[in-house]
Amino acid sequence: MAAxxxxxxxxxxxxxxxxxxxxxxxxxAKSISSGLNVFEKSVPSIDEDTAxxxxxxxxxxxxxxxxxxxxxxxxxxxxxxxxxxxxPTATIVAEAIGATPELTAADYEFACKAGTAGMQNCIAxxxxxxxxxxxxxxxxxxxxxxxxxxxYTAAAGGAAYIIGKEGIAEINETxxxxxxxxxxxxxxxxxxPGHGERFTGEPAYFRHVGTAAKMLMERIGSKPSDYDxxxxxxxxxxxxxxxARKLGFEKKQIEDGLLCPIIGNTYSGSAMLGxxxxxxxxxxxxxxxxxSYGSGAGSDAFDITVTDAIESYPRQGIRRMIEEKKYVxxxxxxxxxxxxE
Amino acid sequence: MGVARYWREIPARxxxxxxxxxxxxxVYFPPRTICxxxxxxxxxxxxxxxxxxxxxxESYTIIYTPPPEFEGKAPYAIALIKMEEGCYLTGQIVDCxxxxxxxxxxxxxxxxxxxxxxxxxxxxYGYKFRKAES
Amino acid sequence: MREVAxxxxxxxxxxxxxxxxxxxxVAEAGVKAILDAGIEGENIDAMYIGGMSTGRFIGQEHVxxxxxxxxxxxxxxxPATRVEAACASGGVAMHQGYIAVASGMYDIVVVxxxxxxxxxxxxxxxxxxASAADREWESFFGATFPGLYxxxxxxxxxxxxxTQEQLAMxxxxxxxxxxxxxxxQFRREISIEDVLNSPIVAEPLHLLDCSPITDGAAAAIxxxxxxxxxxxxxxxxxxxxxxxxxxLSFHSRSRFDSLPAAVHAAKKAYEMAGVKPSDIDVAEVHxxxxxxxxxxxxxLGFVEKGKGGKATEEGLTxxxxxxxxxxxxxxxxxxxxxxATGVAQINEIVMQLRxxxxxxxxxxxxxxLTHNVGGSGGTAVVHILEAI
Numbered sequence: 051m052a053a054x055x056x057x058x059x060x061x062x063x064x065x066x067x068x069x070x071x072x073x074x075x076x077x078x079a080k081s082i083s084s085g086l087n088v089f090e091k092s093v094p095s096i097d098e099d100t101a102x103x104x105x106x107x108x109x110x111x112x113x114x115x116x117x118x119x120x121x122x123x124x125x126x127x128x129x130x131x132x133x134x135x136x137x138p139t140a141t142i143v144a145e146a147i148g149a150t151p152e153l154t155a156a157d158y159e160f161a162c163k164a165g166t167a168g169m170q171n172c173i174a175x176x177x178x179x180x181x182x183x184x185x186x187x188x189x190x191x192x193x194x195x196x197x198x199x200x201x202y203t204a205a206a207g208g209a210a211y212i213i214g215k216e217g218i219a220e221i222n223e224t225x226x227x228x229x230x231x232x233x234x235x236x237x238x239x240x241x242x243p244g245h246g247e248r249f250t251g252e253p254a255y256f257r258h259v260g261t262a263a264k265m266l267m268e269r270i271g272s273k274p275s276d277y278d279x280x281x282x283x284x285x286x287x288x289x290x291x292x293x294a295r296k297l298g299f300e301k302k303q304i305e306d307g308l309l310c311p312i313i314g315n316t317y318s319g320s321a322m323l324g325x326x327x328x329x330x331x332x333x334x335x336x337x338x339x340x341x342s343y344g345s346g347a348g349s350d351a352f353d354i355t356v357t358d359a360i361e362s363y364p365r366q367g368i369r370r371m372i373e374e375k376k377y378v379x380x381x382x383x384x385x386x387x388x389x390x391e
Numbered sequence: 392m393g394v395a396r397y398w399r400e401i402p403a404r405x406x407x408x409x410x411x412x413x414x415x416x417x418v419y420f421p422p423r424t425i426c427x428x429x430x431x432x433x434x435x436x437x438x439x440x441x442x443x444x445x446x447x448x449e450s451y452t453i454i455y456t457p458p459p460e461f462e463g464k465a466p467y468a469i470a471l472i473k474m475e476e477g478c479y480l481t482g483q484i485v486d487c488x489x490x491x492x493x494x495x496x497x498x499x500x501x502x503x504x505x506x507x508x509x510x511x512x513x514x515x516y517g518y519k520f521r522k523a524e525s
Numbered sequence: 526m527r528e529v530a531x532x533x534x535x536x537x538x539x540x541x542x543x544x545x546x547x548x549x550x551v552a553e554a555g556v557k558a559i560l561d562a563g564i565e566g567e568n569i570d571a572m573y574i575g576g577m578s579t580g581r582f583i584g585q586e587h588v589x590x591x592x593x594x595x596x597x598x599x600x601x602x603x604p605a606t607r608v609e610a611a612c613a614s615g616g617v618a619m620h621q622g623y624i625a626v627a628s629g630m631y632d633i634v635v636v637x638x639x640x641x642x643x644x645x646x647x648x649x650x651x652x653x654x655a656s657a658a659d660r661e662w663e664s665f666f667g668a669t670f671p672g673l674y675x676x677x678x679x680x681x682x683x684x685x686x687x688t689q690e691q692l693a694m695x696x697x698x699x700x701x702x703x704x705x706x707x708x709x710q711f712r713r714e715i716s717i718e719d720v721l722n723s724p725i726v727a728e729p730l731h732l733l734d735c736s737p738i739t740d741g742a743a744a745a746i747x748x749x750x751x752x753x754x755x756x757x758x759x760x761x762x763x764x765x766x767x768x769x770x771x772x773l774s775f776h777s778r779s780r781f782d783s784l785p786a787a788v789h790a791a792k793k794a795y796e797m798a799g800v801k802p803s804d805i806d807v808a809e810v811h812x813x814x815x816x817x818x819x820x821x822x823x824x825l826g827f828v829e830k831g832k833g834g835k836a837t838e839e840g841l842t843x844x845x846x847x848x849x850x851x852x853x854x855x856x857x858x859x860x861x862x863x864x865a866t867g868v869a870q871i872n873e874i875v876m877q878l879r880x881x882x883x884x885x886x887x888x889x890x891x892x893x894l895t896h897n898v899g900g901s902g903g904t905a906v907v908h909i910l911e912a913i
Contacts, residue, residue, distance in 0.1 A: 063486050095485065096464055097503040101516065105502040133504075133514055142516060146405045146502055390463065391510075400661060421662045421774075450683070450781060452675035453728040454667065458655055459648045461667045469668045469727075471676045471776055479776040481663045481676075494683050505666060517666065 051224070052173040054354070055183060055217035056115025059326040059368045060106035061207040061313055064093040065375045066383045068202050074380045075197050082202055087287025091205040091314025093378060094191045096386045098206070100129045101139045103319075104189040105146040107210040111185070112147050114364045115212050122149040122212070123181025124172055127157050128164025128318045129208075130236065130243075131191045143187065153181075161234060162283055163344030164188060165209070165318045170224055170350060172213035184213045190317035195242035196384070203286055205314030209322035218360040219329065219338070222353040223270045227262040234345035245345075251289075254347050259283065259293050262349035263341050270353050274298040278336040281307035281324040283343035285315045306331060307340075313372055323368065325354075330365045334358045397515050402439075404517035407500055409478065411440035418442070418476040444500035445523060446474040451484065451492050460506045468492050472520060486521040497523040528750040529626045531761045531910070533562020534872045536743035539860030540710040545740065547583050547641035552595045554742035554865075555637055562746040563756045566598050570631035572605040573621045575614030575638035576864035579607070581653045583641050592637065611657035612813060614638060615743070615867025616768070616897030616906030622747045623766040623908075632749060638869070639742035640862035650738050654863070657900035659774035671735055671814060673775050673901040675727035678816035680781045682729065684831070687819060689729055691834030693720035695815035696733050696857050698843055703854025705884040710739050710860030720815075734815040739860030743869040750913075761875050764798035764892075765909040767791075775901040782831070784902035787824040791896070791907050795826070798892075798909040802826035805848060805909075806890040807877045809870035811898040812855040818842075821896055822850060825907075844885065852877060852885045867897035867906060878912035 067090045069079035083089050094103070104127050112119050125147075127139040140155035158164040165188015172184025189208025194200035213221075233254035236243040246254075259282055267273060274280070280299045282290035287310045294304045307324035309316075316323055321342035328338055338354040384390060402408040409420030413436040414429040420442055426433035451470040454461075461467070468484040470492070484492055485503065498520040505517040535557025537550050545553070551574070559566070572592055580586045589605035608618040615638030622636035642650050655664040658673055681687045697717055703709035715733060723732040753760045769790035772778055779785055795801060802825060810825065812818035819833035827848050828836040836842065842850035853859045853873035856866060874893035876882045895908045 095503075097485065097505070097519065099504055099514075101514075102502050102504060109502075137513075145401060146516075148406060385463070450676040450680040452672050452679060452730075453725070454669055454672050455725045455727065456651070456669065456671070457667065458652050458664070458669055460652075462648070464667070467667060469666070469672050469676070471680075471781065481659075481668050481673075481774070481776050482666050494679070515665075519666075 051221045052176045052213050053215060053217035053221060054219040055117065055212040055214040056111045056363070057209060057211050057326050057329055057366065058107045058110030058114060059209045059323055059366045059371070060103050060110065061092050061323070061368070061372055062094045062098055062103070063374060063376055064095060064378050064386065065090045066093050066378055066380065070380055071202055086202060087291070087311050088203050088314055089311055091203060092207055092316065093383050093386055094206040096388065099133045099191055100131050100189045100208070101133050101142045103191065103206065103208040104139055104143045104187045104210065107189060107208045108143050108147050108185060108187060110366060111210040111212050114366065117183060117212065119148040122183045122185050123153050124175050124184040125149055125153060125155045126168030126171060127187045127189065128160065128168045129157070129188070129190050130159060130161055130164065130317055131193060132157055160348060161344035161346050162317045162320055163342040163348055163350055165322050166342040166350040169211055169213060170226070173221060173224065176213050176215060182214060186211050186213065188318035188322040190319055192315065192317045193242055198242070200243070200245065203315040205316050207313060207316035207323055208319040209326045211322065218357055218363045220355045220357060222355060223266060224350060224352045225262060225266045225269055226348055226350045227258050227265060228348035231347035233347055250345070254345060255285065255289055255343050256293055258347050258349040259341050259343050260296060262351040263297050263339065266339070266351040266353055272353065276337060277303060277339045279307055279328045279332065280304050280339045281321055281328060282341050283321045284308060284310035284324060287311040309372070326366055327368050329360070330368055332356045332360060334360060394513050397513065405502065407442040407444055407518060409440050409442055410437040412436065413438055418478055420474060420478045420480055443475050446472040446498055446520070448492065448494055448496040448498060449473045449479065450494060453489050470520065472498060483519040484521065485519045499523040526627045527629055529623050529747055529763045530750045530753040531745050531763065531871065531875055532748045532753050532757045533558045533564070533746035534744070534875045535561055536708060536869055536872045537741050538708045539739050539741035539862060541643050542740040543643065547579065547585070547639060548591065548595045550641060550740060550742035551592050551637060551639045554639065554744040555596055555635060558635065558744035558746050564633060564746060567601065568633045569598060569601065569603060569635055570633050571603055571625055572635045572637070573608055573618040574605065575608045575618035575867060576640060577609060577611055577614050578653050578656065583644055610904040611899035612811065612863050613867060613897045613899030613904040613906050614864040615869070616895070617867070617904065619745065619867055619871060619908060620766050620768045620906055623763055626747050626749055632752065634747045635744060636747060636868060637742060637744040638865035638867055640864040641740050642738045642862060643740055647738065662774055669727060671727040671730055674814040674816055675730045676775065677781060677820065678729050681816060681820065684782055685834070687834035689721065690717055691838050692729070692734055692815040692819065693717040694837050695812060695818045696720050698837070699812060699851050699855040699857040702844055702852050702885055703858025706854050706859060709854040709858050710737060711854070711858045730814055730816070736813045736856035736861040739862045741860055741862035741865045741869070743865045743872050745868055745871050745875070759879050760913055761878050762911050762913045763908060764911050765794035765907065767794040767797060768904065768906045769793070770904050771902055773900065773903045778902065783820060783824055784898060784905060786902055787821065787896060787898060787905035787907070790905045791825045794907040794909050800892060800909065804892055805894045806892050807852060807874065807887045808848060808850050808894040808896065809853060809873050810850055810896040812851055812857050813861060815857070817898070818850065818855065825894065825896060849887045852882060852887060867895070870895040870897055871908065874910050878910060
């Protein structure tokens, strides 16, 4: 189909613990952490946003892949927290990596699967020979209303993927399952999203992720035990574990790609950062299933096989990057999120 | 600030593109139209040159009283940085404890929000610096 | 080139002068100087007025014409020009006036400087002052004006061992002098502890290391020496008037512990005047921040490079020291209405050389020097005056 030529990832340095957020709202931290399987989440610095995170991830991808950025023919940034409602993040990134001016670009929005939608588009452009390389980025500085359940998980981070003909991993197949399911949304002009609480479970996340995964395995004729790794979108640390079990995957297949417990839900970055963590350690010949989920709703599933070329690729070391962190208190967290402006 | 004024400086502010004098080889950042050493000999001979982004702190200060555009962001560090290419520039240092900053510290450029033109205006991005990954 | 003298001076008090508008400040200083010189309006051939940012402080450009109108001299249709070089606007206006008279183009020239800084709020004033720095490559990234001098201070402390206390001593000395100056904005003494306990503005500079926001105006009347005696006995000759410039941005300088423009201007001024640094009896230097005075006394050759802090500590520049510096209280205590400063410095030296400095008088002062700087050193103006 097409291949991943390179990847780059970035998670901001700052963290806030679930127990700190719970402290402010008078909730029981222990039961929240164990209920969500999330202990802390990443917080963007006051001068970071989806554009800056996208640029950092994109620059790392270009550097590691050692490609000429001028040969990138398309840049797509998927996010639900683009800095502008009108004016694409993609052009800021394209300029900052030296890909301008001969390329196409646009921003994507599909809740947490905006980045993988961009990946699918790049695959099509590469396959049709319209472009040599395409870059798809999933990045977010997710918003959550203070005091809302989502506040414990809405985090910041992003990953960039360079798609081309050949690379460090072959994308064998991709399928999507899409319906109009209003489980989570944010209205135009509103700072915070709304959601259907328990409705975001079975009819939304589980239906779409489960069906997309099954559709893919059926199309390609595979079963869970054929995969060395499985990565599912991570709105918390529990859903991906549950869907994995439901589909017949084992805990050890999903462990390496599960970042949510230590960085929270990076929304459009979630599945793509999980995949980056796996590519950081994957060996040639290993097979990866990745299924994203975007509220509204839809899932993009990918069947990936790692090639020999990964041995000479400078791995991003995302887990090491995540360990370089500084904790902030709730007031600092609010200040960094520019809630006081 | 008008958008045109910001847009013109994007190559320099996003990608640290300065100028190299083709006559004497000196690198200038921020970009200069004329090399002060070669003067008229350098006219038309100043070529775009991308800095590596790596530098060393030559001096620094911590700003506690910010200008209006940076209200709410203080305290922040401003440094005089000697870039690898020999030229100096002025920029913020981020992502480290303020008391970690010292003369001689190795830094590298990163991409951050610098300012914005109120709630309705444009957002201005540019370079800041963080501790270099050795 | 003719020899030029100062035949009259005048200035308003400096401070937060809520009752006085820019126009009233200009009128007051100008009239005082004209009366002091004993000239008539008809004698005036040209006006130069220094003002850093009248456009942003009071929304008014074309201030030359305004000054003429305020002076009531419009029927003479003389040329009136606003001069701008950030904080050196006043000094450069003096230099322009000097050139005008020395060249023979004009005989009697009024040089003034004024700034009305309190019609805008503090944050806006700070923003306006930041336009003395490089807008695109310094201010854009959040470097404030005190921030740039703080970079100088940290560098000087690192390379020459200057201490926080030595910086504070500059402020203490200048406040002491200011307490003896009825026109000064601050007339109270302060201690080193006061300085070190004041809020930090930009490390290592504290609030009391920084000159204030001030309203004020100052003026001087220039005339060729050969006709000066017609008007007054108290003639002060301008032995040297030198302006030098350097890069706008601090990071492009050739040195970070000195202002090369000031060094150059001083060198040329000493040559022009035929004197050495040790001949100077009293000096007004540009202490926009305490570190600026320490660097200034080095740049002017009063002490070796790097020894400015030590020298201040040892009292070299005190009122009763070997070379009294900033007897007026300096920018720190007298105040710093930006465009007026250069001309106010001239006012102080003229008073010293005439023996009119009262409690601040340096005994037997015959040769004085002024040092006025724009921005972080992009412009420097040095004048050497002698009582004849």
